[in-house]
Amino acid sequence: MPDSAPVIVWYRDDLRTSDHAALNAAARHGGPVIALFVLDEERAGRWQTGGASRWWLHHGLEALAASLRDLGSDLVIRRDDTVDALESVVREHQADTLYFHRRYEPFERELEDEVHRALGDIVTLRRLRGRLLIEPERIATGSGAPYRVFTPFYKALLALGEPAEPDPAPDRLAPPPTGIESLTVDQLGLLPAGTDWTGGLRESWVPGETGAHERLDVFLEEAASDYREGRDAPGTVGTSRLSPHLHFGEISPRHVWHAVRESQSAESALTTGGDAFLRELVWREFCHHLLFHWPRMPDEPFNKRFAAFPWRDDPSAFDAWSRGETGYPLVDAGMRELWHTGWMHNRVRMVAASFLVKHLLIPWQRGEAWFWDTLVDADLANNACGWQWVAGCGADASPYFRIFNPILQGEKFDGGGDYVRRWVPELANLPDRLIHAPFRADTDTLAKAGVRLDDNYPGPIVDHGFARSRALEALGKIKNDE
DNA sequence: TGAAATGTTGGGGCG
DNA sequence: ACGCCCCAACATTTC
Numbered sequence: 001m002p003d004s005a006p007v008i009v010w011y012r013d014d015l016r017t018s019d020h021a022a023l024n025a026a027a028r029h030g031g032p033v034i035a036l037f038v039l040d041e042e043r044a045g046r047w048q049t050g051g052a053s054r055w056w057l058h059h060g061l062e063a064l065a066a067s068l069r070d071l072g073s074d075l076v077i078r079r080d081d082t083v084d085a086l087e088s089v090v091r092e093h094q095a096d097t098l099y100f101h102r103r104y105e106p107f108e109r110e111l112e113d114e115v116h117r118a119l120g121d122i123v124t125l126r127r128l129r130g131r132l133l134i135e136p137e138r139i140a141t142g143s144g145a146p147y148r149v150f151t152p153f154y155k156a157l158l159a160l161g162e163p164a165e166p167d168p169a170p171d172r173l174a175p176p177p178t179g180i181e182s183l184t185v186d187q188l189g190l191l192p193a194g195t196d197w198t199g200g201l202r203e204s205w206v207p208g209e210t211g212a213h214e215r216l217d218v219f220l221e222e223a224a225s226d227y228r229e230g231r232d233a234p235g236t237v238g239t240s241r242l243s244p245h246l247h248f249g250e251i252s253p254r255h256v257w258h259a260v261r262e263s264q265s266a267e268s269a270l271t272t273g274g275d276a277f278l279r280e281l282v283w284r285e286f287c288h289h290l291l292f293h294w295p296r297m298p299d300e301p302f303n304k305r306f307a308a309f310p311w312r313d314d315p316s317a318f319d320a321w322s323r324g325e326t327g328y329p330l331v332d333a334g335m336r337e338l339w340h341t342g343w344m345h346n347r348v349r350m351v352a353a354s355f356l357v358k359h360l361l362i363p364w365q366r367g368e369a370w371f372w373d374t375l376v377d378a379d380l381a382n383n384a385c386g387w388q389w390v391a392g393c394g395a396d397a398s399p400y401f402r403i404f405n406p407i408l409q410g411e412k413f414d415g416g417g418d419y420v421r422r423w424v425p426e427l428a429n430l431p432d433r434l435i436h437a438p439f440r441a442d443t444d445t446l447a448k449a450g451v452r453l454d455d456n457y458p459g460p461i462v463d464h465g466f467a468r469s470r471a472l473e474a475l476g477k478i479k480n481d482e
Numbered sequence: 483t484g485a486a487a488t489g490t491t492g493g494g495g496c497g
Numbered sequence: 498a499c500g501c502c503c504c505a506a507c508a509t510t511t512c
Contacts, residue, residue: 232483350483389483401512402484409484468485472512 006032006093006177008123010086010100012108013131014249015064016209017071019166021128022099027170029097034176035068035075036089037061039188040082043107047298047380049190050373052342053247055198056207058190060248063208065185073173076182082111083118090123093177098123101249102130104288105380106295131246132285133163133253136292146293147286148395154282166255200340205244205376212245216256220263220270227273234334234345235418240277241343243377246284253281287385290395298384299365301393305478309393312361320461321356322370324424327460329436330410331355333423340423342376347413353390354404359467361474364391392475400475403468410436426450426457 007026017023026033041048049057065075078085089095098119102112116125129135139156140146147153192198206214219240223230230238245251257278264274291297301307320326324335334348344352356367368387372378388394392402414420417435421428427438429449434441438451439459446453453459 347483398483399512403512405485468512476512 004031005096006034007097007099008034008036008086008089008095010098011035011037011064011075012100012103012249013247014101015060016212016250016252017064017067018169018209019252019255020169021167022101022126023173024167024170025126025128026097026099027173030174031096032174032176033073034089034093034095034180035064035073035173036085037064037075037077038082038085039077039079039190040085043082043111044105045107046369047105047107047372050375050378051192052201052374052376053378054190055192055201055342056205056244056248056376058185058188059207060250061185061188063210063250067169067209068173071170071173073175074182076176076180077185077188078181079183079188083114086115087119087122089180090119093180095123097126099126099128101128104130104132104136104292106291109295131249131253132288133157133257133281134160134285136289139289146289148290150283150286150396153286153289154279157282157285162261163254163257165258166252201342201376204341204343207244207248207250209250212242212251215240215242215245216251216259220259223273224260224263224277225267225269225273228276230273231276232347232413234348235414235416235422239346243379243382244343244375247377247379247382253284256281283385284382287381290385291381294395297388297394298368298380301364301391302388302395303393303397306391306393308478310361310474310477311363314360314362317360317461318356318362318366320458321352321360321362321367325458325461326355327439327458328355328406328464329420329424329427329438330406330414333420336423338371338374342374344375345419347409348419349386350390351404351406351409353387355406357387357391358403358471359406359462359464361471364388364393400479401472403471405464405468407437407464424457 007029009022009026014020014022023035061075061077068075086098090098103109112127119125134157139153139160141152147156205211219242223238223240227238230236232238242251242256246253260274260278264270294302322335324332324339326332330348331352334344334352337348338344353367356362357364364387368383371383385394389397392398392400410420414436415432417432420435427435427449430438430441430445430451434445438446438457439453441451451457
């Protein structure tokens, strides 16, 4: 009875049921479907799932299990070495085929090789395209090299035509073998053991496929048409906030792509904003391709010249930055939004990251590690790519002399001070013109607003003008060291 | 997906 | 009417 042999869908960073090539292939195969997730914390080395991401993963897995049950199946959960877990399920249930989507992180690629070596002879392996619109092998410059500059990459991607339409979820799945051994999501121990600090996450997010689709609908209705401008205003809901859903694969990029395209054809007001948004989706592609071609990107500067950069070791400055106590309101608001919600507005990420790297001269890898632990959308490719871009050492990076002025950025993008007032409430009573620079206020104004510098709100930990010239000097050194 | 310094221009006040 | 200065508003260049 070959048709009754079960097949395995190995779930990884694709926690959804719709537009899921592996699940669809398994459903078509015909046998019982074992949807399997393995928590294997040893593989990733220093890039083990961070605290905020563990919270998301916990709830994402619960949502996935519920979706699978709706289809007549269930999620099978193990905590083990991945190869051992896959092998034991294959042998125990004499599985016929193992379906999975590829990943792009260096340790996940290594794992795929290992799975192939260990299981290639006992089960049919079907490795399917991954979480991207375009696989890295399908796009290259005229000379056959990977793109290092975004705009030509973007044009080349568009020239390949629109991505394929997303596939629907299977109607129904044959249930897994009865009595198959599985942990519950709770038993994975992903949630914090001691103090529960996840209240802000719960208020901010609905992990899972349904939450992702709702978030996309809200974005298309409320923010997409004004995205080009609105995305820069951190005090408003101007961005999609889809990043954690995309990271965990709760929604596929081509689903997002086509949802935007359909909205654009229904309502031409979305044309401009929609295109600007899709461009950001292509940045995600670009970053994944860069990680694929340069697997050291999370650890080493893309531009080798930065190996000689005179970084400073300054634990107390790093501490102030991470706690949101730098004395620069926009930076502090961002860092506190991050701590509270597991997410930070993209405009503010650039400013806060630039502050760590250029004003404090602290290595970008330190900031990258902090974001890795605190972001619900922590993603190896996007995080490394973003930090290298800000630091000026990445592919197509921000020029080394581009130093954000946190005061001007605040005045430009949070002129009314809504964002700062939300996250730095001790400054809430300052007038708009001083909300981004409390250190410029006179004694009277400060007293009236209830602000006591270096008491209930810090003075600037470094002077902007001084920090700017210091950064330019440091950057000038490596620029001339040819 | 900057900011600051420097250069240019043109309107208005004024002798 | 004219030239001169001031300076905002823009443009360019420099970091």
